[in-house]
Amino acid sequence: MLDTVGILVDRQTFKGIPSRRTGNERLALYNKAAKQLGLKLFYMSLDQMGRKSASGFTYRKKTYKRERLPIPAVTHNRVITFSSKENGKLKQLSQTSFLFNRQNRYDKYKIYKLIYQNPKLRAYLPVSLVFTEAQLQSAMKNYSSLYIKPTNSSVGDGIMKLKKHKSGKWLFYWKKGSPKLLSSKKAVSTITRYVGKMRYMIQEAIPVATYEGRPYDLRVTVQRGSTGSWQLIGMIGRIAAAGRHVTNVAKGGKVKKVKELFQASGFEPEQMEAAVREASLQIMWYLSEKLTHLADVGLDIGVDRQGAIKLIEINGRDQRYSFKKAKMKSTFYRTYETPMKYAKYVLNQNNQKPSNS
Ligand SMILES: Nc1ncnc2c1ncn2[C@@H]1O[C@H](COP(=O)(O)OP(=O)(O)OP(=O)(O)O)[C@@H](O)[C@H]1O
Ligand SMILES: [Mg+2]
Numbered sequence: 517m518l519d520t521v522g523i524l525v526d527r528q529t530f531k532g533i534p535s536r537r538t539g540n541e542r543l544a545l546y547n548k549a550a551k552q553l554g555l556k557l558f559y560m561s562l563d564q565m566g567r568k569s570a571s572g573f574t575y576r577k578k579t580y581k582r583e584r585l586p587i588p589a590v591t592h593n594r595v596i597t598f599s600s601k602e603n604g605k606l607k608q609l610s611q612t613s614f615l616f617n618r619q620n621r622y623d624k625y626k627i628y629k630l631i632y633q634n635p636k637l638r639a640y641l642p643v644s645l646v647f648t649e650a651q652l653q654s655a656m657k658n659y660s661s662l663y664i665k666p667t668n669s670s671v672g673d674g675i676m677k678l679k680k681h682k683s684g685k686w687l688f689y690w691k692k693g694s695p696k697l698l699s700s701k702k703a704v705s706t707i708t709r710y711v712g713k714m715r716y717m718i719q720e721a722i723p724v725a726t727y728e729g730r731p732y733d734l735r736v737t738v739q740r741g742s743t744g745s746w747q748l749i750g751m752i753g754r755i756a757a758a759g760r761h762v763t764n765v766a767k768g769g770k771v772k773k774v775k776e777l778f779q780a781s782g783f784e785p786e787q788m789e790a791a792v793r794e795a796s797l798q799i800m801w802y803l804s805e806k807l808t809h810l811a812d813v814g815l816d817i818g819v820d821r822q823g824a825i826k827l828i829e830i831n832g833r834d835q836r837y838s839f840k841k842a843k844m845k846s847t848f849y850r851t852y853e854t855p856m857k858y859a860k861y862v863l864n865q866n867n868q869k870p871s872n873s
Pocket of ligand 2: 816
């Protein structure tokens with residue numbers, strides 16, 4: 517089992533393996549990378565896993581085979597857990613296997629606070645506050661544009677935006693359609709009602725650079741690779757759909773190569789790319805001292821009109837498909853290959869340790 521690497525996928529993906537319908541997870545790319553690296557893959561699902569062994573799928577000679585195998589020494593986690601039962605299983609797995617990206621979703625405000633502890637990185641953070649009605653009222657005095665977003669949500673859902681209008685009222689963006697013009701009082705009561713008992717944060721809106729009048733930001737993939745250290749794998753721009761305040765591809769955002777975006781914004785493309793690379797790596801070097809099992813992340817980065825780099829959020833289970841959409845085939849492949857290289861590195865490290873100590 518020494519050269520076997522586990523890949524933990526969610527139930528839906530797991531069930532689709534025999535018919536090769538695995539949604540956004542392009543398992544063929546893991547298989548290709550494993551072949552090149554001389555690794556065997558074992559696809560697992562939390563609900564088919566025991567303490568010592570699991571019933572999963574191996575891939576050999578172009579076919580998947582259902583097998584029961586011991587838990588591999590190294591596992592790449594692609595699951596986001598929701599229930600405490602699933603969390604328990606994940607914890608159990610991490611006791612037998614070196615499970616990287618053990619946790620794939622972090623509370624956005626917690627991440628903000630962790631990074632804020634490092635004075636060198638503070639400049640990359642838009643001001644963020646935990647949502648309360650009073651905090652919103654005071655933020656509206658200090659900022660002319662704000663995002664109000666769930667600290668733990670997904671793909672642009674539940675994200676609101678407020679923007680001061682010349683009349684003194686506020687433009688309120690929420691879901692699709694044109695923004696509504698609301699008085700301060702009405703804006704506060706509306707937002708407070710929508711937030712309800714959910715955990716939200718307030719974040720200063722980054723005055724992001726635009727492309728043909730539409731805001732854009734970047735998805736930056738940073739992963740640990742064959743030497744165990746963080747590498748910048750690729751970056752891609754995402755342009756918001758007309759009239760929308762979020763760039764998520766799941767919300768109609770369009771992908772575009774960063775070079776074109778930077779050029780259109782009057783930035784020197786190579787220089788800006790290098791700056792984004794440096795910022796992303798610095799953030800991950802620091803953060804991974806605190807969150808030790810992280811090895812694969814997608815950073816949402818905004819570049820403001822002056823060219824300052826701001827971190828919007830960090831995604832554990834990076835949806836790598838933006839690279840595919842942008843026809844960046846080799847980058848797309850590398851987003852699958854690099855975690856496998858890292859798994860191989862970890863396996864080799866384990867093998868070098870004396871076995872009976
Ligand atoms: N402070 C901000 N300034 C400018 N734009 C923002 C800000 N916060 C969010 N956005 C826009 O909203 C989009 C979605 O926000 P964010 O990435 O924080 O949440 P999400 O993608 O829904 O969360 P998750 O990745 O957990 O599903 C961003 O990609 C960006 O376009
Ligand atoms: Mg996001």
